[in-house]
Amino acid sequence: MRRKEFELMDAAETGQFLQEMTFGVLGTIHEDGWPELTPLNFVYFNDYIYFHGSVAGRKIKNIKANQKVTFSVAKEYSIIPSYFTDPKLACPATAFFKSVIIKGEAELLTDLEEKAAALGAFMRKLQPEGGYAPIDPADPDYTGQLKSTSVVRITVRELSAKYKFGQNKKAPEFEHIQEQLVQRNTELDAQTIAMMEAFCPHHQKKDDNQA
Amino acid sequence: MRRKEFELMDAAETGQFLQEMTFGVLGTIHEDGWPELTPLNFVYFNDYIYFHGSVAGRKIKNIKANQKVTFSVAKEYSIIPSYFTDPKLACPATAFFKSVIIKGEAELLTDLEEKAAALGAFMRKLQPEGGYAPIDPADPDYTGQLKSTSVVRITVRELSAKYKFGQNKKAPEFEHIQEQLVQRNTELDAQTIAMMEAFCPHHQKKDDNQA
Numbered sequence: 001m002r003r004k005e006f007e008l009m010d011a012a013e014t015g016q017f018l019q020e021m022t023f024g025v026l027g028t029i030h031e032d033g034w035p036e037l038t039p040l041n042f043v044y045f046n047d048y049i050y051f052h053g054s055v056a057g058r059k060i061k062n063i064k065a066n067q068k069v070t071f072s073v074a075k076e077y078s079i080i081p082s083y084f085t086d087p088k089l090a091c092p093a094t095a096f097f098k099s100v101i102i103k104g105e106a107e108l109l110t111d112l113e114e115k116a117a118a119l120g121a122f123m124r125k126l127q128p129e130g131g132y133a134p135i136d137p138a139d140p141d142y143t144g145q146l147k148s149t150s151v152v153r154i155t156v157r158e159l160s161a162k163y164k165f166g167q168n169k170k171a172p173e174f175e176h177i178q179e180q181l182v183q184r185n186t187e188l189d190a191q192t193i194a195m196m197e198a199f200c201p202h203h204q205k206k207d208d209n210q211a
Numbered sequence: 212m213r214r215k216e217f218e219l220m221d222a223a224e225t226g227q228f229l230q231e232m233t234f235g236v237l238g239t240i241h242e243d244g245w246p247e248l249t250p251l252n253f254v255y256f257n258d259y260i261y262f263h264g265s266v267a268g269r270k271i272k273n274i275k276a277n278q279k280v281t282f283s284v285a286k287e288y289s290i291i292p293s294y295f296t297d298p299k300l301a302c303p304a305t306a307f308f309k310s311v312i313i314k315g316e317a318e319l320l321t322d323l324e325e326k327a328a329a330l331g332a333f334m335r336k337l338q339p340e341g342g343y344a345p346i347d348p349a350d351p352d353y354t355g356q357l358k359s360t361s362v363v364r365i366t367v368r369e370l371s372a373k374y375k376f377g378q379n380k381k382a383p384e385f386e387h388i389q390e391q392l393v394q395r396n397t398e399l400d401a402q403t404i405a406m407m408e409a410f411c412p413h414h415q416k417k418d419d420n421q422a
Contacts, residue, residue, distance in 0.1 A: 028246065036281060070247060129302070
């Protein structure tokens, strides 16, 4: 259930998360009636999602038949064991995470300049250190490659961003979870604690009181 | 495109990967015709995928209307920059990863004993250190919780496991990538190198020659 209190990311935070995350999962509809899922690298650029693939690939075939696609980008932070908050029951066990789910329409780009611009943004994200010639349709080393690569653009119809970092917990429970994470102290726990501090109402209030 | 040379995992390796990975993405079909994607924690147990959710949740509603679901579990290892193999073109840029895609039929469990068994397996996976009372429908602290939680079982119809660790590369290129990863030396690069060694034909051959 997507509960209201977990839908907290603003557009800038969503954009930053989509920039940090290198891959997501594309959902298309297969002709057999099943959803088809494909993990892939992507870029979020000019409010579109772009990815590329083989002209002969199954996802491209699905998109040609049905433009309705969904794209999911998720990062799991910390697993929160039940005993952080309940000495007996397993039920409170959960995971803290960020996720962005996008529903949209996918289309294959045909214009080589547009393809090159999208792949340029893709490379700037995934290979920011450079080390390649600019992707230019006029460069004969690129022309054939651009023609033989499918580049897909998803127009975003609905974007839902969900953070779950304990915002639904009352202050004492929230702080208790934080203390346990400090003790457990994995690399992801440190990131989780930072997110709890950045997004949680109790923490903000605490800061206000201290000021 | 799911190329044959990347489909290398055997059943034991697939099981191990599904045990290591704490979350996946569930694809269901929404009544609006779009795929619905939901990242969630899961367990692969007795050849079924199990997960739980709120009775009122959207994925549960979708499953009641349409049992056809797909489940994706993916781990990205190293981004392989284009300049590892090509001094000019961006095209060879890629990512090494493991992914398992399962197509199946989902059903909601109704029997409390079955629900408890599935949630028990779920907890053993995600909270192996214990710290909770066994999930038992006869325990009055659990009875109501078990009734109010939806537990879903996916019967696997098709499982496709894909590893991409450079198996399609010729030996010199493969070894060159490996050397560059050793130099870059991130935590994931070390894992990638181990996977390249475990799965790649050239490496096996090299070992044979040295023996």
